[in-house]
Structures are given as C-alpha cells and as structure tokens.
Amino acid sequence: MRPENEAELSEMVRHARGPLAVRGGGTRGLAARGAVVLETSGLSGVRLYEPGALTLVAGAGTPVAEIEVALATEGQRLAFEVPDLRQVLGRAGASTIGGVVAENASGPRRVQAGACRDFLLGVRFVDGRGDVLRNGGRVMKNVTGYDLVKLMAGSRGRLGVLTEVALKVLPKPEAEVTLALRGLSDAQAVAALSAALGSPYEVSGAAHLPGQGTFLRIEGFAGSVRYRFGELARLLQGFGVAEEVPSPWAAIRDVGPLAAVAGDLWRLSVKPSEAPGIVARMGAEAVIYDWGGGLIWARMAPGADLRARLGVFAGHATRLSGAPGIAALPPEAAPVVALSEGLRAQFDPRGIFAAPEEV
Numbered sequence: 001m002r003p004e005n006e007a008e009l010s011e012m013v014r015h016a017r018g019p020l021a022v023r024g025g026g027t028r029g030l031a032a033r034g035a036v037v038l039e040t041s042g043l044s045g046v047r048l049y050e051p052g053a054l055t056l057v058a059g060a061g062t063p064v065a066e067i068e069v070a071l072a073t074e075g076q077r078l079a080f081e082v083p084d085l086r087q088v089l090g091r092a093g094a095s096t097i098g099g100v101v102a103e104n105a106s107g108p109r110r111v112q113a114g115a116c117r118d119f120l121l122g123v124r125f126v127d128g129r130g131d132v133l134r135n136g137g138r139v140m141k142n143v144t145g146y147d148l149v150k151l152m153a154g155s156r157g158r159l160g161v162l163t164e165v166a167l168k169v170l171p172k173p174e175a176e177v178t179l180a181l182r183g184l185s186d187a188q189a190v191a192a193l194s195a196a197l198g199s200p201y202e203v204s205g206a207a208h209l210p211g212q213g214t215f216l217r218i219e220g221f222a223g224s225v226r227y228r229f230g231e232l233a234r235l236l237q238g239f240g241v242a243e244e245v246p247s248p249w250a251a252i253r254d255v256g257p258l259a260a261v262a263g264d265l266w267r268l269s270v271k272p273s274e275a276p277g278i279v280a281r282m283g284a285e286a287v288i289y290d291w292g293g294g295l296i297w298a299r300m301a302p303g304a305d306l307r308a309r310l311g312v313f314a315g316h317a318t319r320l321s322g323a324p325g326i327a328a329l330p331p332e333a334a335p336v337v338a339l340s341e342g343l344r345a346q347f348d349p350r351g352i353f354a355a356p357e358e359v
Contacts, residue, residue: 001020001036001037001038001039002038002039002041002042003038003040003042003043004042004043005042005043006043006124006126006132006163006164008042009038009040009043009126009161009163010126010130010131010132011130012038012130013038013126013127013128013129013130013161013352014129014130015130016036016352018034018035018036019034019035019036019351019352019353019354020035020036020037020038020352020353020354021035021036021037021038021157021353021354022038022040022102022157022161022353023037023038023039023040023099024039024040024041024060024061024095024096024098024099024102034354035354038161039061040060040061040096040098040099040161040162040163041061041096042061043059043060043061043062043098043163043164044058044059044061044062044063044066044096045058045059045062046058046062046066046067046070047059047164048166049070049071049074051074051076054076054168054169054170055121055166055167055168055169056070056071056166056167056169057122057164057165057166057167058097058164058165058167059097059098059163059164060096060097060098060099060101060161060162060163060164060165061096061098062096062097062098063094063095063096063097064078064082064084064094064095064096064097064100065094065095067097071169072172075171075172076169076170076171076172077169077170077171077172078119078167078169079109079113079114079119079168079169079170080106080107080109080110080113080114080115080116080118080119081106081107081108081109081110081113081249081253082095082100082105082106082107082116083105083106083107083253083254083255084253084254085254085255085320087254087256087259088254088255088256088258088259088265089265089320089321090321097165097167098162098163098165100116101116101117101120101123101152101153101162101165102152102153102154102155102156102157102162103154103156104116104117104153104154107249107253108204108205108206108207108217108249108252108253108290108291109204109205110291111197111203111204111205111206111291111292111294112202112203112204112205113170113204115153116153117149117150117153117154119167119168119169120136120149120150120152120153120165120166120167120168121136121149121166121167121168122134122135122136122149122164122165122166123135123136123148123149123152123162123164123165123166124162124163124164124165125152125159125160125161125162125163126160126161126163127159127160127347127348128159128160128347128348128349128350128351128352128353129349129350132163133148133160135147135148135149135152136148136149136166151343156329157353158340158344158348158353159343159344159347159348159353160347160348160353161353173219173220173221173225174220174221174222174225175219175220175221175222175225175226176217176218176219176225176247177217177218177225177226177229177244178205178215178216178217178218178244178245178246178247178248178249179215179216179217179218179229179232179233179236179242179243179244179245180213180214180215180216180242180243180244180245181213181214181236181239181240181241181242182213182214182240182243183240184208184214184239184240185276186208186210186275186276186279186280186289187276188239189208189210189214189289189293190208190272190273190275190276190289190292190293191239192214192236192239193206193207193208193214193216193272193289193292193293194272194273194292194293195235195236195239196216196232196235196236196292197292199231199232199235201218201228201231201232201235202218202219202220202228203216203217203218203232204217204218204219205217205249205252206290206291206292207248207252207288207289207290207291208288208289208293209248209252209257209288209289210286210287210289212257213245214239215245215248215249215252216232217247217249218232229244252288252290255288255297257286257288258286258288258297258298258299261285261286261299262285262299262302263285263299263300263301263302263304263322264299264300264301264302264303264304264319264321264322264323265297265298265299265319265320265321265322266296266297266298266299266300266306266317266318266319266320267295267296267297267298267317267318267320268295268296268297268298268306268315268316268317268318269294269295269315269316270293270294270295270296270313270314270315271294271314271315272291272292272293272294273293274313274314274315275289275293275294275296276293278296278310278313278315279296279298281309281310282298282300282306282309282310283300283301283304283309284298284299284300285298285299285300285301286298286299287299302322302323303322303323303325303326305326306319307326307330307331316330317330318330
C-alpha cells in the first residue's frame with residue numbers, strides 16, 4: 001500500500017485487518033513475515049524551510065538526498081550526519097527522512113553534535129487506530145506537551161507511521177581537518193580517542209579502523225580549527241606522531257570499508273572502554289570502531305550468532321544482514337519489555353504494526 005497523503009494513510013490503517021510493516025526507502029531491509037508493506041514514499045516534499053530560523057519541515061517520505069540539496073543551497077546541513085548503508089548492505093532504494101527518524105540513524109558526528117532525536121522538533125504520525133497525532137512544533141521554542149517527539153525517534157514504526165517531521169538544522173563549518181595516528185592497537189586507539197574526546201578541542205569525529213589508522217575530526221572557523229589541530233596533536237604525542245590526512249568520514253559514516261568483506265553485518269553499542277575486549281572475543285572478519293569506541297560495526301561469518309558468542313555484556317547487538325534464523329533486534333530486559341508493551345498498547349491497541357522479526 002502506498003498512500004499519497006495523510007488522510008489516505010489514516011484510512012488504510014483504520015481499516016487494516018492484518019499486520020502492517022512500515023517501509024520508507026527500503027534501504028534497511030528489516031521485514032516482518034506475513035505483514036503487508038505500507039510505503040511512505042508518497043508522503044514526500046519539503047513543506048517549510050526557514051534558513052534564518054534553522055528549521056526544516058518535510059514529509060516523512062522525502063528522500064534524504066533531496067533535503068541535503070535544499071540545505072546545501074543555504075550552506076546548512078543535518079548535523080547528525082545521516083549514514084548511507086546501501087553499499088555495505090547491498091541494497092538499492094533511497095533513504096527517507098522518516099526512516100532516518102524511525103531508526104534514530106546518526107553518523108560519526110553524534111559524539112559532538114548529538115543524535116537525530118536531539119534535532120527533532122516536531123512530528124505528525126498516524127497511530128494504530130488510524131488517528132492523526134501531532135507533537136512538538138515547527139520552531140525551536142515549542143516544547144509544550146508530552147515528548148512524543150523523542151519517543152518516535154528510534155521506534156522503528158512500532159508506535160505509528162510518521163507523516164511529517166520538523167528538524168533543527170545547522171550551518172556547515174568554515175573548515176574541517178582530520179588528524180590520524182598510525183600503528184595503534186585497538187586498546188591504544190580507544191585510549192587515544194577517549195583522551196581526545198575528553199579534551200576541550202571539540203572533536204566531531206573519533207574512529208579507529210584496525211590496520212588503517214585512528215582518526216579524529218575537528219570542525220569550525222578556520223583559525224580555530226588550525227589551533228585545535230596543533231593542540232590535539234600535542235596532547236596525543238604519547239600515542240605517536242599525528243598527521244593531517246584527507247577526510248575519511250564519508251566512508252566511516254557509510255561503513256564503506258566493510259562493503260568488500262563477506263559475512264553478516266552487525267552493529268554493537270558498547271562502553272568504549274570495553275570495546276577492544278569485546279572485539280577480541282567476537283572473532284569478526286573485520287570491524288570499525290566509531291563514536292570513540294562506543295559503536296562497533298562488524299562483519300561476522302555467515303550465520304554466526306554474535307549474541308550467543310559474547311554472552312552478557314554492557315550494551316546490545318543488532319544484526320543488519322544475513323540469512324533468516326537469528327533475530328535482527330536484541331532482546332529486551334523484562335522491565336523494558338513491560339514498558340514497551342505498555343506504550344504499544346496505548347498507541348497500537350490492535351497490534352497492527354508488525355515487529356521486524358528477522359533480517
């Protein structure tokens with residue numbers, strides 16, 4: 001089903017008799033067996049853009065690329081750096097802004113700027129009854145009411161179908177520079193990244209690619225960037241000689257180095273200090289550390305159950321690709337299950353919105 005407007009979507013949901021799986025651009029591929037696919041691509045278009053107020057409102061089905069073009073004409077951007085996982089997942093389609101919000105998808109800049117949900121000002125969505133709900137607003141000063149805005153970020157289409165989102169945007173920086181350290185072990189790299197992130201030099205990217213290098217990004221006014229680069233290099237001299245390198249951040253954001261590596265793709269959120277030990281236990285084909293070690297991308301042998309291999313750890317693991325048989329989403333603790341079920345009972349009492357079951 002592909003509604004062309006919010007009213008059509010409301011009617012479709014209201015009269016649905018079986019499970020619905022919400023799909024934006026189809027770039028992620030999570031699906032629920034037996035569900036009818038509900039596409040949001042018809043709910044498209046930038047509806048309001050006020051560069052002076054740093055706000056943009058768009059239909060949930062609007063391609064991210066279209067939004068980025070509109071922002072670029074005014075020297076602005078989505079600060080949370082939307083990942084494009086099509087290459088590493090081997091999928092087509094075009095990411096939509098509603099899908100980004102539903103996944104709370106955020107790239108390397110999250111360590112400094114924040115996540116997608118931190119820039120979400122308002123939402124419109126259709127709940128499981130078919131009712132149209134609105135929360136938040138189209139301006140940054142509107143903070144009244146319950147914070148359903150944050151609730152919808154990362155909800156993966158389980159509470160309702162997003163129809164419109166309002167976002168805060170930011171100016172592009174005048175300058176950007178990347179500092180690289182070579183030859184560090186994973187433990188040394190995470191220590192260096194932690195030292196940089198704990199410094200006053202406003203690092204906006206902190207990643208480690210084993211065998212390739214450890215990378216730190218600084219952005220802002222040209223003079224400030226150059227000063228902070230020098231100070232950061234001095235701070236990290238105990239880890240080696242820092243060098244300035246061309247920007248690797250598009251590849252890190254899109255997990256490009258793992259695209260040519262065979263296997264299932266996993267995404268882990270962990271405590272940075274524990275990341276090297278977790279990677280050592282994984283037996284992965286290849287990994288990328290992002291967010292100072294708090295985010296691990298890993299290629300595992302096909303069919304490997306990473307959660308069973310790791311056992312209990314402080315964090316969670318999501319499986320993004322591979323043959324059916326292992327749940328895509330991590331299991332929830334009992335108190336979280338109770339809270340999630342309570343929320344779904346309020347927003348989707350008929351259980352219309354299907355849960356992604358397997359990759």
